[in-house]
Amino acid sequence: MKCTFKNKRISSIITVVPSQEYRFDDEYHYFKMNEAQAKRFKKTMSLDRHRIAPPEVCASDLCLFGVQRLLDAGVLKKEDIDAILFISQTPDYILPATSNVIHGKLGLDHDVICLDMNQGCAGYLTGLQQACLLLEIPSVSKVLLLTGDTSSKLVDKRNRISYPITGDAGAATVIERCPEERTIYMDVKNDGSRYKALLIPGGGFRMPSSAKTLELREVEEGVIKCLEHADMDGAAIFNFTMDDVPPQIQDVISFSGDTWDSIEHFFLHQPNPFIVTQMAQKMKIPAAKVPNNVVSLYGNCSSTTIPMNIALNCSGPMLTGTHRVCLSGFGVGLTWISAVLDMGPLEFCKLVDYETT
Amino acid sequence: MDKPEFYQRLAEILDIEEVKPENVLKDFDVWDSLAILSVLAMADAKYSVSIKAEEIRSVVTAEDLARLVEAKRN
Amino acid sequence: MNFTFRGKRISGVLVVVPANERSFVEEMRNFNFPEGRSLKLKEVMGYDKRRIVEPGVCVSDLAVFGLQQLFEQNLLKREEIDALLLVTQTADHFMPATSSLIQGRLGLKQDMLCLDINQACAGFVIGLMQAFMLLEQESVRKVVLINADVLSRKASPKDRNIYPMIGDGASITIVERDTVDSVIHASVKMDGSRASALTIPAGGLRLPSSPETARLEDVGDNNLRAKDHVFMDGSAIFNFVQTEVPPLIKDLLVEAGVPVAAVDFFLCHQPNRFMLEKLADKMKVPHARMPNNVVEHFGNSGSVTIPTVMAYNLRERLLREQLQVCLAGFGGGLAWSAMLLKLGKLAFNNITEYE
Numbered sequence: 001m002k003c004t005f006k007n008k009r010i011s012s013i014i015t016v017v018p019s020q021e022y023r024f025d026d027e028y029h030y031f032k033m034n035e036a037q038a039k040r041f042k043k044t045m046s047l048d049r050h051r052i053a054p055p056e057v058c059a060s061d062l063c064l065f066g067v068q069r070l071l072d073a074g075v076l077k078k079e080d081i082d083a084i085l086f087i088s089q090t091p092d093y094i095l096p097a098t099s100n101v102i103h104g105k106l107g108l109d110h111d112v113i114c115l116d117m118n119q120g121c122a123g124y125l126t127g128l129q130q131a132c133l134l135l136e137i138p139s140v141s142k143v144l145l146l147t148g149d150t151s152s153k154l155v156d157k158r159n160r161i162s163y164p165i166t167g168d169a170g171a172a173t174v175i176e177r178c179p180e181e182r183t184i185y186m187d188v189k190n191d192g193s194r195y196k197a198l199l200i201p202g203g204g205f206r207m208p209s210s211a212k213t214l215e216l217r218e219v220e221e222g223v224i225k226c227l228e229h230a231d232m233d234g235a236a237i238f239n240f241t242m243d244d245v246p247p248q249i250q251d252v253i254s255f256s257g258d259t260w261d262s263i264e265h266f267f268l269h270q271p272n273p274f275i276v277t278q279m280a281q282k283m284k285i286p287a288a289k290v291p292n293n294v295v296s297l298y299g300n301c302s303s304t305t306i307p308m309n310i311a312l313n314c315s316g317p318m319l320t321g322t323h324r325v326c327l328s329g330f331g332v333g334l335t336w337i338s339a340v341l342d343m344g345p346l347e348f349c350k351l352v353d354y355e356t357t
Numbered sequence: 358m359d360k361p362e363f364y365q366r367l368a369e370i371l372d373i374e375e376v377k378p379e380n381v382l383k384d385f386d387v388w389d390s391l392a393i394l395s396v397l398a399m400a401d402a403k404y405s406v407s408i409k410a411e412e413i414r415s416v417v418t419a420e421d422l423a424r425l426v427e428a429k430r431n
Numbered sequence: 432m433n434f435t436f437r438g439k440r441i442s443g444v445l446v447v448v449p450a451n452e453r454s455f456v457e458e459m460r461n462f463n464f465p466e467g468r469s470l471k472l473k474e475v476m477g478y479d480k481r482r483i484v485e486p487g488v489c490v491s492d493l494a495v496f497g498l499q500q501l502f503e504q505n506l507l508k509r510e511e512i513d514a515l516l517l518v519t520q521t522a523d524h525f526m527p528a529t530s531s532l533i534q535g536r537l538g539l540k541q542d543m544l545c546l547d548i549n550q551a552c553a554g555f556v557i558g559l560m561q562a563f564m565l566l567e568q569e570s571v572r573k574v575v576l577i578n579a580d581v582l583s584r585k586a587s588p589k590d591r592n593i594y595p596m597i598g599d600g601a602s603i604t605i606v607e608r609d610t611v612d613s614v615i616h617a618s619v620k621m622d623g624s625r626a627s628a629l630t631i632p633a634g635g636l637r638l639p640s641s642p643e644t645a646r647l648e649d650v651g652d653n654n655l656r657a658k659d660h661v662f663m664d665g666s667a668i669f670n671f672v673q674t675e676v677p678p679l680i681k682d683l684l685v686e687a688g689v690p691v692a693a694v695d696f697f698l699c700h701q702p703n704r705f706m707l708e709k710l711a712d713k714m715k716v717p718h719a720r721m722p723n724n725v726v727e728h729f730g731n732s733g734s735v736t737i738p739t740v741m742a743y744n745l746r747e748r749l750l751r752e753q754l755q756v757c758l759a760g761f762g763g764g765l766a767w768s769a770m771l772l773k774l775g776k777l778a779f780n781n782i783t784e785y786e
Contacts, residue, residue, distance in 0.1 A: 001542045001543055001544060001570050001571075002569075002570050004569075037387075040391075041391060082432065091549070091635050091636065092636060093630060093631060093635035093637060094520065094521070094585070094634045094635050095520040095549070095551060095763060096520075096623075096763050097520075097549040097550060097551075097764065098549075099623075100621060100623040100763075100765075100766070102623065103621055103623030104622070104623030104626050105623070107624065108623075110622050111432040112621055113432060113621065114621050114764070115548055116549035116550075117547060117548055118522065118525075118526075118527075118528040118529075118549070119528060120526060126546070133561075136567055137434050138435075139432050139434065140432075150636060161390055188542075188544055189542060190531060190534055190541060190544070191535070192534035192539075193538070194535070195531055199524065199526060199527065200524050200526045203525055203634070204522050204525055205521050205522065205523055205581055205584060206489050206523040206524055209634060209639075209640030209659070214640075214641070222389075230526060233410060234393070234394055235390075235393050235394065235397060235409075235410035235413060236410040238397050238398070239408075239409055242397075242401055243407055274398070278398050278401070278402070281402060282401065332527045333531040334527075334531070335528075335545065
């Protein structure tokens with residue numbers, strides 16, 4: 001489904017990671033892996049380290065910290081915030097919405113619309129779309145898009161498939177109106193019939209939390225999990241990323257009147273470096289245009305991988321010039337959303353460590 | 358399809374000396390979810406075929422796998 | 432914050448209520464209160480019957496049931512659905528979004544939007560606003576707005592503040608473009624500093640569920656509740672509604688240039704009869720123009736109560752004529768919202784039972 005938005009721009013990005021860093025070399029002994037297996041795994045998946053939040057830190061804390069830094073830097077004023085979007089699959093509460101809680105913590109006035117939206121890997125694009133929809137309303141000039149997840153709380157340390165690639169992070173992005181047209185071209189697709197490929201069975205209302213859903217079991221060699229942890233069908237996800245996402249990216253590039261060459265950067269969601277490399281090769285995009293180091297350094301942080309990718313790899317150029325980029329988020333749902341737009345110059349573009357005061 | 362080349366490629370991605378057609382894939386120490394992903398990637402990159410998750414789960418020997426890839430090519 | 436929309440309309444409403452009915456008089460024996468006092472509460476609040484789901488029933492079940500009925504009755508075609516919005520606070524899973532599950536179960540097309548929005552009692556007005564915003568996109572011609580909750584499953588049977596009041600249900604509202612360029616006015620306000628007035632303390636990531644959080648505690652007012660249960664600060668909510676909602680509606684009507692007398696009906700969220708009578712009095716609106724009987728028949732089903740008022744109190748009228756209505760949704764968040772629009776004639780305006 002195609003969407004276009006005019007006269008909107010991303011003006012600031014901050015991504016926040018826990019300061020606690022853990023290296024694969026120090027952790028693989030949890031995973032029932034011998035050294036040879038660990039070496040092979042580390043090499044194929046290009047793993048190195050990831051950031052894991054301490055137990056008391058939630059995604060909203062990471063996002064709020066980012067917002068504070070933007071306020072401190074003077075690129076955002078509290079009274080200018082017209083909407084708060086919180087996109088996550090690890091909210092503070094079942095109810096109320098976490099965006100409402102954040103609104104309270106920031107002490108904003110009542111004329112702010114707060115929305116929580118449940119989305120994972122495609123979440124940055126969902127948020128961008130939602131911000132643009134809101135910015136069509138005359139009373140909305142500036143939207144604060146918050147993406148964040150503490151996926152580490154949904155996986156056991158001994159789960160050798162999932163834990164090494166998991167990372168926690170939050171991001172705050174400011175999206176606002178601008179006089180230049182800067183059309184954003186977007187395509188959205190959904191296929192809920194394949195929902196089992198990425199699913200948390202328990203903890204919601206289908207299978208409420210109980211002693212049974214919290215019971216940890218070894219479901220296969222080296223994979224210890226409970227029903228409140230994420231189930232992932234790696235092969236089905238791989239098929240999906242190779243079969244469904246490239247045609248959408250091709251489609252949206254044609255839609256925007258671009259070519260593969262006219263796009264300077266492809267900021268793809270980062271499930272793991274292996275998949276991103278395969279996708280880039282399939283689409284015949286030179287590796288230099290497809291930064292692929294987020295998981296190796298910070299882990300797969302769900303909807304925040306895209307802003308992190310930008311802040312980690314492209315902040316210099318983003319602060320100084322305008323660049324034709326393609327953003328693509330794909331995964332849980334299954335949902336896949338790709339967009340082509342001009343990005344930059346941004347007023348702020350950084351990756352920072354979370355600090356408790 | 359050049360079968361010896363296929364078995365050679367399979368051995369490479371599994372990081373083992375040799376793969377024979379009659380080898381049962383599940384018997385390899387290294388036959389885990391990572392191995393499966395590597396096979397899917399190899400099939401796509403080298404043979405331009407897309408193997409589905411269910412298909413790979415139903416394959417038993419290396420020869421079954423070779424036949425699957427060959428059938429999809431034609 | 433004010434919003435204006437043009438050229439959009441609600442074309443049909445279907446409310447799905449569980450067939451399972453409970454009665455206050457039967458259930459009051461569970462509370463630690465003398466019967467006489469409970470009966471007094473019943474009379475004042477307007478509690479009587481409510482509909483709640485059987486164990487294990489989720490919002491996707493109610494939504495799929497309702498949509499299938501619309502498909503079978505030829506009131507909606509699968510391929511026409513360009514966006515599925517689900518406003519809920521009681522999702523099937525943390526991952527994936529429940530709107531994706533509904534899309535999958537019904538075999539809807541891939542070229543569409545699926546969105547889960549977490550909002551409470553203000554969720555019908557907010558959902559409508561979302562639908563109107565989406566309809567500005569050329570590729571979006573028909574939006575299915577689903578409001579649904581199964582909150583009874585998180586209410587403590589020993590908590591008299593909340594248990595007798597909660598109802599479950601789902602509403603399906605079809606929203607599309609209008610040939611007439613009529614104007615819709617809306618207003619939304621939020622105050623997260625009072626978010627804790629309506630919350631479930633455990634179950635999210637701030638305080639994950641555990642055997643500890645399932646333990647019933649005497650919370651001091653003769654009610655027993657666990658951290659896994661929904662908590663509502665009744666007097667804080669009451670004060671909030673009395674203070675914030677009348678000025679919101681008044682300002683909206685002034686903005687739209689429409690006097691109170693010109694509004695045919697005020698279709699408000701239905702927390703209980705007591706609050707609505709007081710609200711009507713404060714706004715000097717005759718009780719007949721602000722229906723308040725949904726709770727006594729169905730219970731308070733959050734953002735579903737407004738469409739329930741439409742289908743229960745105005746069924747025939749909305750099928751036959753066009754009315755000037757003011758919607759008002761208020762509660763958890765805290766959030767309060769109002770919308771002034773012309774409603775009707777609807778293609779359908781029904782209540783159906785889910786077994």
